[in-house]
Amino acid sequence: MCGIVGYTGKKQAAPILLEGLSKLEYRGYDSAGIAVRDKEKEAEVVKTIGRLKNLAEKTDNGKALKGTCGIGHTRWATHGAPSQTNAHPHVSGNCTGSGSGKVESNVVGVHNGIIENFQELKAKMERNGYQFYSETDTEVLIKLVDYYYKKYKVGPIDALAKTLVRVRGSYALAVMFKDYPGKIFAARKDSPMIIGKTDDEVFLASDVPAILNHTRQVYYVGNLEMAELSPDKVLFYNLDGDVVDKELTTIEWDAEAAEKGGFEHFMMKEIHEQPKVVMDTLRKYIKEDKNTKTIDFSEIDLSDETLKSVSKIYIAACGSAWHVGVQAQYVIEELTDVEVRVELASEFRYRKNKLDKDALVIVISQSGETADSLAALRLAKSEGIKTLAIVNVVGSSIARETDYCMYTLAGPEISVATTKAYSCQLMCAYLLAVKFGEVHKTIDDPVHYIDELLAIPEKIQSTLDNKERIQWFASKYANAHDIFFIGRGIDYSICLEGSLKMKEISYIHSEAYAAGELKHGTISLIENGTLVIGSLTQTDLYEKTLSNMIECKSRGAYLMGLTTFGKYDVEDNVNFAVYVPKADEHFIGSLAIIPLQLLGYYLSVSKGLDVDKPRNLAKSVTVE
Numbered sequence: 001m002c003g004i005v006g007y008t009g010k011k012q013a014a015p016i017l018l019e020g021l022s023k024l025e026y027r028g029y030d031s032a033g034i035a036v037r038d039k040e041k042e043a044e045v046v047k048t049i050g051r052l053k054n055l056a057e058k059t060d061n062g063k064a065l066k067g068t069c070g071i072g073h074t075r076w077a078t079h080g081a082p083s084q085t086n087a088h089p090h091v092s093g094n095c096t097g098s099g100s101g102k103v104e105s106n107v108v109g110v111h112n113g114i115i116e117n118f119q120e121l122k123a124k125m126e127r128n129g130y131q132f133y134s135e136t137d138t139e140v141l142i143k144l145v146d147y148y149y150k151k152y153k154v155g156p157i158d159a160l161a162k163t164l165v166r167v168r169g170s171y172a173l174a175v176m177f178k179d180y181p182g183k184i185f186a187a188r189k190d191s192p193m194i195i196g197k198t199d200d201e202v203f204l205a206s207d208v209p210a211i212l213n214h215t216r217q218v219y220y221v222g223n224l225e226m227a228e229l230s231p232d233k234v235l236f237y238n239l240d241g242d243v244v245d246k247e248l249t250t251i252e253w254d255a256e257a258a259e260k261g262g263f264e265h266f267m268m269k270e271i272h273e274q275p276k277v278v279m280d281t282l283r284k285y286i287k288e289d290k291n292t293k294t295i296d297f298s299e300i301d302l303s304d305e306t307l308k309s310v311s312k313i314y315i316a317a318c319g320s321a322w323h324v325g326v327q328a329q330y331v332i333e334e335l336t337d338v339e340v341r342v343e344l345a346s347e348f349r350y351r352k353n354k355l356d357k358d359a360l361v362i363v364i365s366q367s368g369e370t371a372d373s374l375a376a377l378r379l380a381k382s383e384g385i386k387t388l389a390i391v392n393v394v395g396s397s398i399a400r401e402t403d404y405c406m407y408t409l410a411g412p413e414i415s416v417a418t419t420k421a422y423s424c425q426l427m428c429a430y431l432l433a434v435k436f437g438e439v440h441k442t443i444d445d446p447v448h449y450i451d452e453l454l455a456i457p458e459k460i461q462s463t464l465d466n467k468e469r470i471q472w473f474a475s476k477y478a479n480a481h482d483i484f485f486i487g488r489g490i491d492y493s494i495c496l497e498g499s500l501k502m503k504e505i506s507y508i509h510s511e512a513y514a515a516g517e518l519k520h521g522t523i524s525l526i527e528n529g530t531l532v533i534g535s536l537t538q539t540d541l542y543e544k545t546l547s548n549m550i551e552c553k554s555r556g557a558y559l560m561g562l563t564t565f566g567k568y569d570v571e572d573n574v575n576f577a578v579y580v581p582k583a584d585e586h587f588i589g590s591l592a593i594i595p596l597q598l599l600g601y602y603l604s605v606s607k608g609l610d611v612d613k614p615r616n617l618a619k620s621v622t623v624e
Contacts, residue, residue, distance in 0.1 A: 002029065002112040003074040004193065006174050006184045006204030009231045013070035014062030020203070020210035021052055021072050025613060029074035031087035034059070035108045038067030039181050043108045047087040068231075069182050071174045071204075073110035080135030090139040092146035094131040107146040109175035111138040112206060113191040116169040141167065145175060156185045160226050161239050164189070170371065172221075174204055184229040186221065192369040192396065193221040195234055197248065202229045207367075208251055208393075209412055216251040220395040249395060265611040267415035267505070271597050272464060274420045278590070279457040280409035281424040285431050286450055293450045295435045302388070302404045307439045310386070312359040313338055316345040316376035320422045320497055321364035324390075327493035328362075328429035331586045335437035335449075345372035348379070355383050362432075363389045366413060366421040368396020377402060390428045392421050406432075415612045417505050419597050422497065423460075426590050427453070433586070452584040456591065459581040463594040470595055473560070473576055474602030480531050483510040484552075486518065487535035488545050494535045494562075494589045498596030505614050506603040515548040528556035533596075536563040536570060537580075537588040546573060562592055 003024030007016045017034045032055045033047030044065055048054040052074065059065055073088035080086035093105035115121070118137035121144055126132070130143045144166065149159035156177050164171075164187055172191035174184055186193060186204060196203035196211040196218045203211040208218070219234060221227055225244060228235040236244040263269035287296040297303075313332065315325035322344055329340040343351070345363070349372060355361070361380035365373045368391035377398055380387050389402035392410045399405045408424035430453055437443035477483075483502055485495035492514045499512035513522050515534070526532070534549040536542050542563070549559050550573055561574035564582045571577045580591040604611045 002076045002206070003210070004110050004112055004172055004174055004204065004206045005072045005210050006070070006186070006229065007201070008069040008182055008184055008229055009198075009201030010068060011201070012062065012066065013068050014059060014065035016062075016203075016214070017070050017072035018052070018056055018059070018062045019213070020205055021055075021074050023209040023212075024074060024206060025052060029076050030082035031075045031084065032073065033075075033087045033089050033110075034062075034065070034070055034072040035089040035110075035176065036065045036067035036070035037108075037176050037178075037181055038069075041067070043091075043105065043176060043178070045089055045091065045108065047084050047089070049082055049084050049087065069176065069184065071108070071110050071176060071184060078114055078137070086134045086136050088136075088138060090134065090136065090142045092143050094133075106178045107142050107149065107175055109138070109142040109145065109173060111141055111174075112172040113170035113189075115141055115167055115171065117167065118169075121166065137169075141171070141173065142175065149177070156180060156183075157226055157228060157237050158241055160185060160187050161237075161241055164224070164226075164239060172206060182231065185226065186229065187226045188221045189224055190369075190371065190374065190397065192367070194395075195219045195221060195227060195229065197234060200231050202231060202234055204229060209414065212251065217248045218251055219246050219248060220400075222246075222400075223397060251394075265415065265601075265605075267417055267419060267601055267611050270413055270415055270420045271594070271601065273411070274423045274594070275457040275461040275464070277408075277410045277420050278423050278427055278460060279454075281427045282431070282453055282457075284407070284409055285428075286454065293447050293454075295431050295438070295446070295450065297404075297406075297435065300404050300406060304439045306386070307436055309358060310338060310360045310436070312356045313340045314348070314355065314359055314361045314380070314385075315340065315342045315364065316348040316361060316373060316380075317342075317364040318345050318370055318372055320418045320500060321366065321370075321373070321390075321425060323493055323497040323500065324364055324422060324425040324429055325362070326496060327426065327490060327589050328433065330490045330493060331430060332433040332436060334586060335433045336440050336442045338436055338440065343376075345370070345376040348372075349375040355380065355385050357384065359385055361385050361387045363387065363398055363402065364391075364425055364429075365389070365396075365398050366392045366408075366410075366418055366425075368393040368398040370398070374398055374401070390425050392424070416614055417501055417600070417611075423590055423593070427456075430587055430590075449584065449586070452587055456583065456587060459583060459591055460594055463580050463591055464598075467595075467598050470578065470598040471602045474599055475606050477531055478603055478606035480508050480603075482525065483508055483531045483533065484522070484525070484557075485510065485512040485533045485535070486515040486545065486548060486552075487512075488515050488541040489538050490585070490589055491515075491535035491538050491541065491545065491592075494537070494592045494596070495533070497593055498533065498535070498600075501597055501600035502603065505600050505609065505611055506607060507609065507614075508603065515545045518548050518551065523551065523555065526552050526555045526557050530557045531560065532557040533560045533562065534574070535592055536561055536567065537592050538585055542567065546570065549574065562595060564588065
């Protein structure tokens, strides 16, 4: 959600800012802007609505703006409609209109997040003579920084600290002061921010891809920390103004990992990366010697004794990560004697439920910054409950704050619609299920399950090698208006994710239902030509789900059946059949999701849509 970049060094800042913002387009945005300061001169602000190319055209790809220090932003509207006036950067001066051009303003800044008490603060600023030109909470924040800077005659860090203790909400904030040319000042609470460094340049960004072309040496800004960025150094402070020591971290990705690599879209590239990243994730936690294979969580300090002490598991997540949790619930409860409860993180944090003190709360998030998931984690920790996170981004807020962290090795995922990160999260869930079964002595042969897991990457590749049939089918149904996914048990969890992939990138209305619920209202929506996709991978539930599909067919539905090789009788009852390789049925979801990812992708392409950046969506939801 939104993107921030910053640069200070010896090079012209604007082209670097535009390049960085282009790497953050996947986060979603409706407008963009940059501000550049050239030594003693006033800052120059340029803002546009729409795509980043509009900003590039307006600035001659940044060449029109001189100066070696600047900040940039892609905005996702929260307070105030998408417009040039509401776009960032915002300034502390009383300018009118768009706020673009050279501005006589002491403070210029950009902000990700939401300031919950901005109306109260705005009224305070108006009483002190400030005028407002936009509808945004960010303008209020920038003017508040200016107010404390002038009132107390303090430096930027102290002015930021005084501001932040008055603010309720979340923020990643970057500001430039007229009195401090060549410097950027930043602060963070609950919204992601990293700072990259070379010998004579410093970069600031919301996410790693924005700076990978320049450096892989980064600092992670801690929660409630501030930073002072100069070309040759970075200083960190806590809210008391004391200096905080921080070490550089090396990003293991290379810049090429965040590029399309010859694919038309990031989503298709990431779908095809799944065999590799799934195996990488499995190999991180499966140890082999000459005699045996074991699941080893010693790297994350999660001992067998700790797992034995767990009497209940809560899983909190959002979106696709929640679908991983739903599938994990089925698998863990089938392989162990541990009760599992799956909650939407946005509900978990507000429910007045009493948590079992011997429970484990598992939080799943690709970015490690998802606002509701982070809040759920903090709630669990405040209750003294053990927490474990499954995340993809090293050093993210959830990764730092959890008791135990399982990293997925998906690498940078750029497309808004998750594919490879979802699959890696599933692997972590499967590994946990098998390990719980082993330590609770509810499975006899854990090596059997480990072997089944290690066979999954090759089977994913085999499924990808036969994607042409899905492409053909997608072209046939590109004009569909309604699609229903049905399944039972693990198949239901597969349908949830398949439906989400469909609706978020193709804009076709789709819903997933537990097949047994069809008669309780949903079947009334079936009419001639309605596409019904049934997931039929669970042998003991196969006939029941197929029977539900036939009921839909008798009412005019067109049926697509998704099952495993060998269940060829499905073709006697459906209009189109898709097969995936056989696997242990606890883990079949990792294979069955592949055709559904491809179907959503090809439908979107057939309709000429922006696959990687679907409308109204952002990659990381860092605000409520």
